[in-house]
Amino acid sequence: MPDARRHRGAHPEDARLFALEAVPTLRRATADLCWLLDQGYSVRPALRLVGDRFALTDRQRIAIRRCSCSESQRVDRMERAVGAAELAGTTIWIDGFNVLTTVEAALAGGVLLLGRDGALRDMASMHGSYRRVAETEPAIAAIAGTLRAFGVGACCWWLDAPVSNSGRLASMLRTYASEQTLDWSVEVVADPDARLRNASAEVAVATADSGLMDAASRTWQLAREVVA
Numbered sequence: 627m628p629d630a631r632r633h634r635g636a637h638p639e640d641a642r643l644f645a646l647e648a649v650p651t652l653r654r655a656t657a658d659l660c661w662l663l664d665q666g667y668s669v670r671p672a673l674r675l676v677g678d679r680f681a682l683t684d685r686q687r688i689a690i691r692r693c694s695c696s697e698s699q700r701v702d703r704m705e706r707a708v709g710a711a712e713l714a715g716t717t718i719w720i721d722g723f724n725v726l727t728t729v730e731a732a733l734a735g736g737v738l739l740l741g742r743d744g745a746l747r748d749m750a751s752m753h754g755s756y757r758r759v760a761e762t763e764p765a766i767a768a769i770a771g772t773l774r775a776f777g778v779g780a781c782c783w784w785l786d787a788p789v790s791n792s793g794r795l796a797s798m799l800r801t802y803a804s805e806q807t808l809d810w811s812v813e814v815v816a817d818p819d820a821r822l823r824n825a826s827a828e829v830a831v832a833t834a835d836s837g838l839m840d841a842a843s844r845t846w847q848l849a850r851e852v853v854a
Contacts, residue, residue, distance in 0.1 A: 634727060634750055634759050635734035643686055644737050655680045656690045660742055663696040689749060693741045695836065703743040703839045708830045708846045714777035718846065719825050720769075721818070721833035722785040722795070723756060728834065728849040729765040738853065745834035746850035755790045758798070765852075766802055772852045773808075780809045784818035 637643075644652070655676050662672035669691065677687040695703070708716070731748035732738055739747045773781060783799055785792045796812045803810035815821060822831050823841040831838060832848035839845050 632760050633734040634730035634748075634761050635736045637685065637737075637749065639683075639685065640737050640749070643683060644689070648686075651680055652682075652686060652690060655682060655686075656693045656742075659690055659694040660696070663694060663699075685749070689737070689739055692747045692749075693739050695741065695743050699836075699840065700743045703745075703836075703845070706839065706842065706845050707744065708844050710776060713830070713846070715779045717780045717829050718773065718778050718782070718848070719822055719829050719831050720781060720783045720848065721822055721831065721835055721838060722783045722799075722812075723789065723792075724833050724835050725769065725849045726762070726765055726795075727756075729768055729852050730759060730761040732849075732853045733761040733764055733768070734759070740850075741834075743836070743839065744850070745836075745839065745847055746853060747834045754788065756792060756795060758791070758795070762795075762798070763802075766799065768852050769848065770802070770806060770808060772848065776851070780811070783810065783812045784822060785812065785814045786818055787814045787816050 658679070659672055659676045662676065663669070673687055673691055676690070682690070727750045728738070728746060728748040731750050737749045739749070741747060783796070785796055792814050796814050799810065799812045802808070813821070819835070819838060822833065822838050825831050825842055827843040830844040830846045831842040832846045833839065833842070834847065834849060
């Protein structure tokens with residue numbers, strides 16, 4: 627069946643799975659998972675062990691995984707993070723779908739996760755397909771407002787060509803930038819992660835993707851700043 631979603635909001639089960647009474651258990655599970663990662667356990671067996679111990683659902687396991695990392699990873703990622711004072715005039719490369727879907731989810735009342743590494747992540751899952759939703763245009767405007775507020779210089783959005791509708795989103799971003807006189811460019815490529823990992827030291831990569839946070843020279847939590 628075609629994807630008929632009009633919002634990037636919560637899953638029907640999220641009100642129960644992430645209710646206030648469930649949060650203490652999820653926090654304990656996240657702490658246990660982080661501890662196991664600190665001891666050198668690989669993610670999959672550690673997540674299975676913790677998930678089974680706390681009887682977590684698949685969706686709850688995804689959530690604690692997205693919140694967790696080892697202490698060494700946390701320290702390394704925080705060292706790569708760009709502070710507000712460093713952003714004026716800085717060129718930003720945006721991990722397009724990663725940032726945009728988090729802001730869309732925030733506007734739609736979806737579940738947001740603040741990780742051990744300071745990154746804000748969502749629970750959305752695109753499965754190789756992106757669909758414009760009611761929150762898309764407001765999310766782009768909110769991102770633009772945050773970039774202006776921090777005095778960011780040029781900005782390049784990177785989108786995954788294999789993701790369906792990436793071309794339409796690129797056109798939408800270019801049109802918005804032209805109308806608002808923004809110094810934006812949009813690149814649609816087969817593997818944007820490879821480009822983002824190898825960004826020059828003068829560029830800050832806006833992403834909450836853990837792999838990119840481990841590889842890029844400088845990173846910025848743009849989605850977290852937009853939501854804040």
